Amino acid sequence: MDLSGLKTIRIAACDMNGQMRGKRMPASLAGKLDSGAARMPVSALNVDLWGRDIEDSPLVFETGDADGVITPTDRGAVPMPWLKTPSALVPMSMYWEDGAAFLGDPRHVLADVLSRYTARGWTVLAATEMEFCLLDDSGPAPAPPADPLTGRKLDQQSVLSISELDAFDAFFTDLYDGAESMGIPAQAAISEAGLGQFEINLNHQDAMRAADDAWLFKALAKGVARKHGFATTFMAKPYAQEAGNGMHVHFSVEDQDGKNIFDDGSATGSDLLRQAVAGCLAAMPASSLIFAPHGNSYDRLVPGAHAPISAAWAYENRTAAIRIPGGSPKARRIEHRVAGGDINPYLMLSAVLGAAMVGIEDGMQPPAPSDGNIYEIEGLPQLAADWETAINWFETDPLIARILPQTAIRNLVMTKRQELAGFAERPPETHWLSWLEAV
Structure with missing residues (x-):
């Protein structure tokens, strides 16, 4: 520039x-x-x-x-x-x-993880799906914004609604123009399942660039919303009775010849794909703090709230934490569906890609892929049920110690313990104001 x-x-x-x-x-x-x-x-x-x-x-x-x-x-x-x-x-x-x-700089943490792929002559490509809510933060609690065309507040879900996207056309036009000027490859936008909730996909590209884009996109979306008289939040659960905000990540790995290592020409993918899946599953419970880093995050991780709560994988099944999408074998990839919209994108990608690498290094094998509604399957490993448990698991887990630098682990644990104590001293009805635009 x-x-x-x-x-x-x-x-x-x-x-x-x-x-x-x-x-x-x-x-x-x-x-x-x-x-x-x-x-x-x-x-x-x-x-x-x-x-x-x-x-x-x-x-x-x-x-x-x-x-x-x-x-x-x-x-x-x-x-x-x-x-x-x-x-x-x-x-x-x-x-x-x-x-x-x-190594307390999250971008360096991701670089440290990616260096293990580089050492094998591999390049990681990633894409993110950014969910966020537009809201009115002028009152004592989060409220939906007014429809710019009618002046009336949104009062219901409107999944995949073109009219709702068009009602906020001025905002989305500025958002896309801003993304283009910042070099952020914003793709399709959709109206999502929550009240005033939208999703914009960012293009599949080098993993570090994908993390940079997610970090910058959050700042852009929040800033553009303020220009239009409302707020954008990536809080995991702005409203108790509405779907929360997630941030799914898709990733694949190319070798020195540009071949996707997850592709073996079949519909099920390569041995390396299954090893990477196994690593992601093994590290998932102790990684809860990365995927759900705030107290509000755990309001999203409950049964039936459109967010995975158990470590399971499947082919073409959106109730799974790890989904292997269909399509051409050349595009075979892993979709990690656990993280909330409130995550740090550098740490989230570090945890996911680091876990995948441990699975490959150890030749791990995953259990059989699950079928049907995974929310109804009993006996699966679970993510942490609350913030304090997540902090404790993250601090002491041996797989986390293999995935992330010790400095990053220590600093994140200290940060979250202080925040846990800080929120305990604040009236619960005011907690949302701390998360509104900070995450």
Whole structure:
């Protein structure tokens, strides 16, 4: 992006909750960013949902709250079309003074996982399905927005409704224009099963680019909604009686010759596909904290709420946590359907792809694929039933220790324990305000 003519830019790295942490600075200083001129405390990427330092964090007390060096990612600067004054965002990554990657930076965590694929000569491709709700946040509780054409609040589900999409045409036009300007490959948009809920699919591409796009898309959707007089939220469960927001991810792996390693020419896929599925299933319960990182997330993970709650897989079955879609064998891929819309996309892809790699490394074999309504099958391994259980499982699980760097595990656990205590001190009826746009 050409920064000439801009007065200011933003530089930001991703914290453990997926929030942007960084600075506003004169655009004239942009040329110095590649040299490591920008610095901020490494602890800035390990703050809680409200931006508070983590109590007793070793990042503060063992290092003296040392500065890290932040440098631009290979994404480069992108416009911020939701702002009135033209500006640009430069995505950044955090490094220690000696140049080592700070593994409390979620983007570095994903890079660490992807390096295991690169070592085999493999490239991971991924696509995300981004679900979100438009809502009116002016009252004491979340409420549906007004239909821009009628002025009346939405009052019912409208699955795959073209008229509901058209009612919000001005918003979606700005959203797609903004995505194009930011280099985000937004594909089809649909009206989903929840009240004021929509989904936009992002294109299948390099996994790191897919994570970048998901992170940037969240900021874009929230900013554009505010321009139109309402809010966008990726909260897992904005309304107790409505479908929640998920973020499904599809992924495949190509070898050095560009061949899909999950394709063996059959309808069932290769041995490597089944090994990857087995790894995803084995790590799924202890990964609950990644897929459901907030207290509100567990309101979505209940029977009959259109969200998987058990570790099961199947072919062409949308009640399964892991689905193998049909179609051409050349496009054989895995769809991981557990995560809520409130996740950190870098950590979510790290957990999924890291688990798949462990399954391949160990030659794991999955159980037989399930049939029918998987919500009704008893005896399957379950995801964590609540936030505190998820934190405890994640902290001590040996598979998680193989998938993610220890620094990332420690920092996420500290963050979530502090948030758990923080929400316990706040009136429950106000909790939604903390999650509304922060996730």
